[in-house]
Every structure is written in C-alpha cells, then in structure tokens.
Amino acid sequence: SMTGTQMQHVIYKETSMLYTGVANGELNFALGSLATAGPMMRAGKIKFLAVTAPKRHPAFPDVPTVAESGGPANYELTGWTTIAAPKGVPKAVADKIQKDVEAALAEPDVKERYAAFGYDSFPTTPQLFNAFVAAESAKYKDVIRRADVALD
Incomplete structure (x- = not known):
C-alpha cells in the first residue's frame, strides 16, 4: 500500500510450492521469509530482491533492503512468533x-x-511484548483499512 502496488494473493497448499512457482516463472514474485525461501535462493533457483527490514540481514549480506532497492525509506515488515499460555x-x-x-x-x-x-x-518482558503486539496491531489495522482487505 505504501507504493500503490497492485497484487493478487495466490494461495498455495505448501510454501515450497510457492517458491517453485516463482522459480519456474508461474509467478513474478512472492513475499516470504528468509527461513522458508532461503534454501531455494541458496540453490540458485530464486533471487532475493530485498529484505523488508531497516538494515541488511547478516545471513544474507548481499541482499539489499527495500529502501536500498528504491522502495520507501520507512518500509519494514517482520514476522514474529511467541509462546503463549x-x-x-x-x-x-x-x-x-x-x-x-x-x-x-x-x-x-x-x-x-x-x-x-x-x-x-x-x-523481552511481558510488558514490553504486550506493547510490541499493540503497536503491531495498530500498524496492520491501518494497512488493512487502507488496502480494503476483507476475509472472504
């Protein structure tokens, strides 16, 4: 939404099939994680265009950031996992x-x-993590609203 890019969400049964679709030209590109797409990149099957972080990742130092690739300077998209009780x-x-x-x-x-x-x-502490989740929720609520995303 920051660039006005229009995309179609294509659902794949397995993540590996998604990157195979990029490798064989079925898809122009995909958004994914370093962990899931890294093996295909290391095998030379796909090319990383950019990391969605404020700085390059040490595991992939030759991959530029979105900003270094000509995208928005403040673009950042990260995934996270937590343990909940x-x-x-x-x-x-x-x-x-x-x-x-x-x-x-x-x-x-x-x-x-x-x-x-x-x-x-x-x-982190539970208090800092709760603040992080609140900030992430607010950020994506605005993105979802601006992009008019809806669940079918």
Missing part, C-alpha cells in the same frame, strides 16, 4: 517458562541455527 497461568509458571526459553535461545547452537534461518530472537 492460558490466561491465568500462575506467575511462577510463566516466569519459569520465560527463563527457560531465554536460556535456550542463548545457547550457541540455537543462536547459530536461528542465524542460518535468518531469524533474530528478541527475549
């Missing part, structure tokens, strides 16, 4: 899970694997 979980349990996850993410082999997939971990 039922509302009302005891604080001691939530704290233990968070501490254990942070310890696992700090392990050298986990950090190495994350880097290879193009993932960055960002351990």
Whole structure:
C-alpha cells in the first residue's frame, strides 16, 4: 500500500510450492521469509530482491533492503512468533517458562541455527511484548483499512 502496488494473493497448499512457482516463472514474485525461501535462493533457483527490514540481514549480506532497492525509506515488515499460555497461568509458571526459553535461545547452537534461518530472537518482558503486539496491531489495522482487505 505504501507504493500503490497492485497484487493478487495466490494461495498455495505448501510454501515450497510457492517458491517453485516463482522459480519456474508461474509467478513474478512472492513475499516470504528468509527461513522458508532461503534454501531455494541458496540453490540458485530464486533471487532475493530485498529484505523488508531497516538494515541488511547478516545471513544474507548481499541482499539489499527495500529502501536500498528504491522502495520507501520507512518500509519494514517482520514476522514474529511467541509462546503463549492460558490466561491465568500462575506467575511462577510463566516466569519459569520465560527463563527457560531465554536460556535456550542463548545457547550457541540455537543462536547459530536461528542465524542460518535468518531469524533474530528478541527475549523481552511481558510488558514490553504486550506493547510490541499493540503497536503491531495498530500498524496492520491501518494497512488493512487502507488496502480494503476483507476475509472472504
């Protein structure tokens, strides 16, 4: 929506089929993650045009940012994953899970694997994460409204 680009959303049963569609010319391009499209790029089947982050990713240093490719300077699109527990979980349990996850993410082999997939971990507090989710929700609510996106 920042560039006025018109696209059609094409649904594929599997992500690998999406990138095969790009590789064989069935699609002009696809939006994807470094983790899911990286193997096809490394195999020389597809080319990354840009990363949707404010700076180049260390795992793919030759891939420019959207801004470096001539796109909007403030373009940023990231995906994120979280571990969630039922509302009302005891604080001691939530704290233990968070501490254990942070310890696992700090392990050298986990950090190495994350880097290879193009993932960055960002351990945070529940309060900071809630603020992050609120900001992401507000950002995408506006994008959805401007693009007139609707669920069929």
